[in-house]
Structures are given as C-alpha cells and as structure tokens.
Amino acid sequence: MHALKVTRAEDFPEWYQAIVREADLAELSPTRGCMIIKPWGYGIWERIQGELDRRIKAAGCENYYFPMMIPLSFIAKEAEHVDGFAKEMAVVTHHRLKAVDGTLRPDPEAELAEPLILRPTSETIIGDAFSRWIKSYRDLPLMLNQWANIVRWEMRTRMFLRTAEFLWQEGHTAHANQTDAVAETMRALEMYRSFAEEFLALPVVAGEKPENERFPGAVSTFSIEAMMQDGKALQAGTSHYLGTHFAEAQNIRYQDNEGGMTLAHTTSWGVSTRLIGGVIMTHGDDDGLRAPPAIAPRQIVIVPMLRGKPEDVELSAYCAALASDLSALTVFGAPLRAFVDAKDARPADKRWDWVRRGAPIICEIGPRDAAGANVTFIKRNALREGEKVKSHTFSRADFLVQAVALLESTQAELFNEAKARLENNIRDDFASFADLERYFGEDKEGEFKGWARVHWSRPTGAALDAVGERLKALKLTIRNAPLTQPSAFRPCIFSGKPGVEEILIARAY
Amino acid sequence: MHALKVTRAEDFPEWYQAIVREADLAELSPTRGCMIIKPWGYGIWERIQGELDRRIKAAGCENYYFPMMIPLSFIAKEAEHVDGFAKEMAVVTHHRLKAVDGTLRPDPEAELAEPLILRPTSETIIGDAFSRWIKSYRDLPLMLNQWANIVRWEMRTRMFLRTAEFLWQEGHTAHANQTDAVAETMRALEMYRSFAEEFLALPVVAGEKPENERFPGAVSTFSIEAMMQDGKALQAGTSHYLGTHFAEAQNIRYQDNEGGMTLAHTTSWGVSTRLIGGVIMTHGDDDGLRAPPAIAPRQIVIVPMLRGKPEDVELSAYCAALASDLSALTVFGAPLRAFVDAKDARPADKRWDWVRRGAPIICEIGPRDAAGANVTFIKRNALREGEKVKSHTFSRADFLVQAVALLESTQAELFNEAKARLENNIRDDFASFADLERYFGEDKEGEFKGWARVHWSRPTGAALDAVGERLKALKLTIRNAPLTQPSAFRPCIFSGKPGVEEILIARAY
16 A cells, blocks of 8 residues: 555565655665665755855855775774774775786785774864864864765664765864864754755754763764654764864964963864764655655656656646646755656656655646646645545645745654654653663564653763663663753652753664 | 965976875875875865766766785786886785884784785776676666775885875776777766866866776776877876676676677776876966865855954854855855865965865955955966956845856856966977977977877887887877767878877976
8 A cells, every 4th residue: 555565564674775765765785784875865965065164154164175094093092983983994905916926916015004094073084174274263263164085884774774885074173272172062953953854854952862872982972862663762963172182292382472382172063974874764754755845855846647648748848837837946955856757657657656756746637737837736745535545636836836835844743743753752651760660671573662762860980880780771861961951850860869961762774 | 475385387396296295185195105185185086076976977877895915816817008107016015013022013923815906996806796696688778886995016206196004996898799898998987077177177088098008907098188288198087898807717608698608808997196196286376276166165265354353253053054155055056165264374374275275266355345245255276367366346136146157257267277278389390200200309498388289100010119208208108099080181291101190298297
C-alpha cells in the first residue's frame, strides 16, 4: 500500500536504508565505509551550504581552505585530542606506487619520513596557523570557517549518519578572553538551532554536553539534539569552547594592551552531511522522504501525462509555461525551484519517483488540465486521505497565486509535526533510577520510547563514569543539559543528592 | 616606488611569490607541498565555483560526491592511466595510530588489506559507478560533475600552480556513441573558453593537445592555453574524449535499440584552483593583483579617512550609506559587492593593502568628501599616471550612476590588455627549426619570448618523441593545435615534410 517496501513500524533501520536508496539520495561505494552522494542528496547539501554559509559570513567569519593531510606530529600535540581521535584515523605513509611482480604496491622507497593523517577535524593545523597569524590584540577575534571533507575510520557504517568520509563545515575562532570565546560558542550554537528549526524544519534542544561527552580537548561542548521518529536522539551540530588548551599546545599568544603575551581562547563548531540523515528520520514517511521545501532541490515538480499522441505538444508547452511562471516567484528568499520532468518514462512511475524523493508539490498535468487551464497536484506532506492518494485541482491562476503559500505551509506543517513529536515524547515522571530502568529496560525491539528529562547532581570523574555505565546498560546516554533550566530541582535520580541541573537522557545515533 | 618589493621585470618567479603573499591570497602550509588558501584567494575561488557551477548545471550535468579514497585495484584497471598517475599518488595504508614507546606510529595491526589511493582524478571510481548505473540507452547521456579536493604528489611546489593538494571540478559523462561524446568534449572546452574570457578576463587559445601530452587513457585531449606576462603558457583547463578505454576497463555497457550490449563512450573535463595562478600572472602588476571585477570578492572598497576625532562619526555614516547604496546595484548579473574597511589601522596602510589585493575600485573618503557629497577613488587597473597614483573625484550621485560602468570597463580593459599581449606575441615567422633554435636558444634568464606558431606533419610515436626531445632542449613544449586552423600549411618545421596542422609552441608552467 505504500511506496517503500518496508514501513517505519516494521523495521525502522531497514526503512532508513530503503529511503536513502529509493529517494536516490546516496549509495554505498566500493570504498569500504564511504558513500556516493547522488544529486537529490547532494542538492539538499548544496541548499544547506548556501544558507549556512550566508549565516556564517554574516557573523563575520571568512572562508579559508587548509590542507586535508596533517603531519602526525601536529595531532600528537594536544594529549586529550590524540586520545579522542587516534583510534580512527586514516594514515598516509607512501607517496608512490610500484609494480612488483606485476602487482601495484606502495613503493618502499617512497615511504614518508613523517606519516600524514587525513583530517578527522582541523583544530591542530588551524591552531598552528593561528599561532603564526595572531600577534597582537588587534588581530583578535580571528574568525574563520572551512567547508571540507573529513575522514574518521568507522567500523559500522550508516549512510549520512556514520561514514568513513563525510562533508562538513568547521568554524574555528580565536579570542582575547574567555568571555568573548564563550559568547562565540553560544552564538554558533544559536545559529545552528535557528538554522535547523527555520531551514530544515528540525526542532532541536540546545544544551551543554556532560563532561564525558565533550569534544577531545574542549572545556565545554554544546550540542543541538533532534528527536527521530523512532524516539532516538540525533546530535545534529556541536559548538565547543576550547579554553586555552589548544592555545597552550600550539602557542597561540597575543600581545595584550599592556604589552604582555597572553594565551588566546579558541572555539570550534561544526555541522555535517549527517544533517541529511536527521532530515530523513524526522520527515520521512512510509512513502519516502518529505523534503522540507526550503532545502528541496526541486520544490514543485510537474509531470506531464504524455501519451505519445499529437496533443503531447500542447501539453508540454502548457507545462513549460507553468514552470516558467512558477520560477519567477520568490520563496524562502530565493527563486522558486520548479521543474518539468520530461523524461521518457511512464507518468505514473515518474509520479512515484517524486513521491519517494519527497518533492514538496507534485503536479500531474493531463490534456484536460491543459485545456481547462487547471493544475492538478499532490501536496507531498499530506499525501493520503486514509489509504488513498489525495490530489487537488486549482485553476492555473489560483495555483500561481497559492504556490508560495503552499510551500510555506508545507514547511510549517513539517516543523509543527516534528515539534509536537519532540514535545510530547520527553517524559519527566521518573522519580528514581528504578523508574527509568523499568521504562527503558522493558522495551521490545524497536519500540518507541522517546527521551527522559531528569535532574541530577552533576557528578564528575569516576562518579560520572559510574552513571555512564548504569545508563549504558539501558543503552542510554546523556544528550545534553538544555540551556533553559528550571528554577528548582528534584533530587539527583542517580544518587539522591540535591539536584543541580536538568538533563536529557535518550538512546541515540 | 611600487607596492611590491620585487617587480615583474626584476624577477618574475619572485614577483609571483610576492604577490601571492602580499595580496594575502595563500601561504605555504606546514604540510609539505600544500597551501593554505586565505579569504581573498578563496573568495576568488568561490566566484569561480558559483559561475562555473551555473554553466555546468545549465548544460544538464548534476552534482555528485564520490569517495576521495579509491581502492588500489581500481587505479590498476586502466593500464595507461596507471602509468600516468602511479608515480605521484598518496597512499593510505593504515587506519589507526598506536603509541609505541611514547611515540605515535601507524598501528601495525591496523594495516589495510588493500591500500587506498587519494584521488589524483576520479575516472576509475566514477567509471565503476557508471557500470552499475548504465543499463540501457535510456540511461544515456549520463552527465555528472563533482567539486572536490585532489592529491598529486609534486616535488616542486608553486602556489596555486602546482601543489600536492588542490581544489577542482571534474565533469564525467557517458554517451551512446563517439559523436555524442566528442560533442560533449567540445561543449566543455567551449564552456571553459568562454568562462575564462568573459569571467576571468583571461584570453585563451582552445585546441587539441598532441598525442604525447594527452591525459593518461584519453583518445584526445583538448586544452585552453593562456599567455602569462613572462610569455609562458599556462594550461588553464582540459577536456578529454576517453573513447571506450575506460568503458572497456570498467565494463560500462548499455543495451542499445536492438537489444545488443554496446560500450559507452566517456568524457572528462576539469579546471582547478590553478586558474587563480593564471589570473595573478595575467593581471598582476608591480603594485599587486588587479582582480577582474567579476571575480573580485570585494568590488568597491571604501576606506574612511578616520582620525580619531568627533567628525569620524559622520564620516563613518557617510561611508556606510554609500556602501549600502552601491550594494543595491547589480553588476555581472549579481549584487554589487561593496565593503567599508573600518579596521583599526592607518588609512594609508589600508589603501595599500587593497591596492596589493587588487580591489577594482578603492574609495578614500575624507571629511571634506563627506561634507561635499563627493567620492574620491582609485581605479585599480589604471592606478598610476607616470609614477604618481591617480585618483578621481566624482559627486556621490555621479559615482553611483557610474559605478557599474566603472566595473564593467575595468573588466573589459583587463581583458583587452591581455588579449593584445596574446595576439602580439605569437610569432609565426619561423621558416625552419634552426630559426626556432636561434630565437629560443639565445634568451637571457627570464627574457620575454612569447609563443611560436608553426606548421608540422603531425608525427606520432617515436617520431613525435624525437620532436619532443628537440623542443625540450630549448625548454619548449607543444601547447596545442588551435581549433581554428589555416586553409593551407607550410612545410613541417621539424621534418620538412608537407605540413598538415598548425601548432603552438611555448615555454609553459
């Protein structure tokens, strides 16, 4: 009855793989753990890039490009950073191949004196540049951004969510003091929150990560967390205040007002192609993706019901003129993206292709529509009435008047639907850890559980590790401590001590 | 007397390094052979990307992203391709580091079963995808593009021109037959020619490379060649017709109309950050870069002559309003890029910074300009009259009316200047190889020689190699056989046999 072979209820992970494949977003590549991003998926990434790049530049950051290969000694400079990343880095050791007995191998004579690491993130090589560029307080703040590919060796691959290579943006900034650096960390976090909500229709909770979930080398790490349709959390973006850790390791000092040399405070923040996975698991349904109109590479797709007959000519002209008039409109601050699918294929197949890809509005125009100056269309986010596909017919004039509003309402409806899911599925009625254990310990395979909102005493060190272990047994993790905190706290669910903070607990990707 | 410490006449290679540094375009990184691209350089690349992406999509290509790491066995599939690239590839052999006696090393237990190559180009991994995606003639043409980083191990680095890692775009297409594939090869070549001339103000000669300069595995390779201010040639873009070589190696076959399985014909084409090097060596002068307005990240820069006095407030407001009015204008199909440089530095230093970077129009606004509603500015491409910097004063109203025309005329003047240089410096008065030897053999270090236009019998194989050796002794190479050929030919300059083709010979980057 649905366009995908497997439904969310039947098998959520399988459904996810199906939608990536059937919506033609990406596919696994012959390089282990890496994916090929296809035009519908890459087109979404291009929209994300365009809008985020605009916001990043508006905040005063400039784009740079740093080498992807980082000398091993750089990685070794910051101890925690090494511990955090050393276990999953791709290492370049040779710069030439040689045929030995007819087989190509790394040429032993071309071994590098110092191995090079494919960037798992760029704090080390950018910090080195900071140390050369920053001389005086006049050079601060130094705020830069980079769009780049990243390599982290991953044993279990899940497309868009966890692959050996992925695409991202990484902001890196240096400031004169903690106040400025923390303010920038929070600015980036808020930029991600508003971008996710306004542009991806992805409601999120912004907050601070617990100590044991911090970025390796960070003083504090903040995240935005989104709720997927299986109730799990997806970390959708992070922003780190790095204190003076990297500045110490890399000697990033500036001459202050009084002529002394002072360590800079640095930050870093990033989002990646993982966001596309979040969009899929938030907005997809059993018929495929529902792309939020702001990021849909094609917002209104027109399928002419061609029949290989003479009247096809008139029909094609009608569709082309409609697309042209739609393209002259502006929506979400950019020209409306309309497209006529004139491919040599059955119109019904084309319709379902666009349903699976999740084009927000799909027009099916037959000779009768053309003759009557009408537009028959499907609103993808409200595809069905009961089991039946629901189509609408507007006069051409009305459709042109309504098109922008239809896209805007689709964007808002997708957001509201996801927002309601998030708000209705954070339980805060856990009086004790035993309650939590009961609720999360007894779930059936794939059951929707949502998140827990609990209070705790914010333990550190070994006490925090112990908490982590207890949660791990329930396959749970602490997502973050939301920025918005209550004015009073219940006792710590783990220790019974007075609570000092509210945190979110969930299963996560 | 000039803004750069070294002039083109004194030492062209040193001048090039100086301009890259002084215009703040890029710098060498601690990773051997790699560069850090800085905002002024990356901003030029962003303009190149934006315009070229538009043209590539208009031609019907879609953007994909393929893995950067390619299994070694893929590279080994096409024999000529291996020979061409195997000598300069970065090889990933391990996926983890391990501390041994306190030193981080590649973990011997994490050696990859099959080494991975960092893409020197992507024909092999994209061809593999083609073989899976192309089933029937209905799937053709398949036309895709990728924006990516590329790694080719280079022993001698020159920023933008030759670095171990660089950024590029690579188009890859598959077609049903030779006619269609050759047409696409020529379309891409013409796209590059018009893009270089219209957008980069870079006059070029489009033509076919000789057999010994073909891309490894190509049937024919075409290039656009630009003349630098030292008379050398720069290959600024290439387009390859690959025949069925890669299709055979990777089994790219389609079911044709009659049901038989037929090999596809493929093409590939690319331009890279090398274009920025071409822009520098074409348009730079002894005061720095002169950025063509179409690609200048900032087209009109306004420097307020602030003096730390109360009237600064009014002056700042005047400059901000001017920038705002300029930003509302459209030039080269996009909003005009105006910028107020309010940095805490001496106005004269700021002016010379923008001269070195080559902002097309630099306004210096003092309190008297603000009071009189005037704009005093420098037109960067006509900076001096004799030795003196030449500035103009327009009324504010006139300046706003003229701004677009000033930028357009700058673009045209830069192109015409370079076009005249190209046209006036291709000599065709070489009756024999001895003539060529005399002209190119006797040059002093760094002397401007330009190019030679000669006729030849188009030798192949060993005879061509011999020609190559004779030219190499003069440090010359064959650049290409221009698309526009004469109707009759003089005898071959190398063999005395009847000529069949006109070719360009030059020293090259």
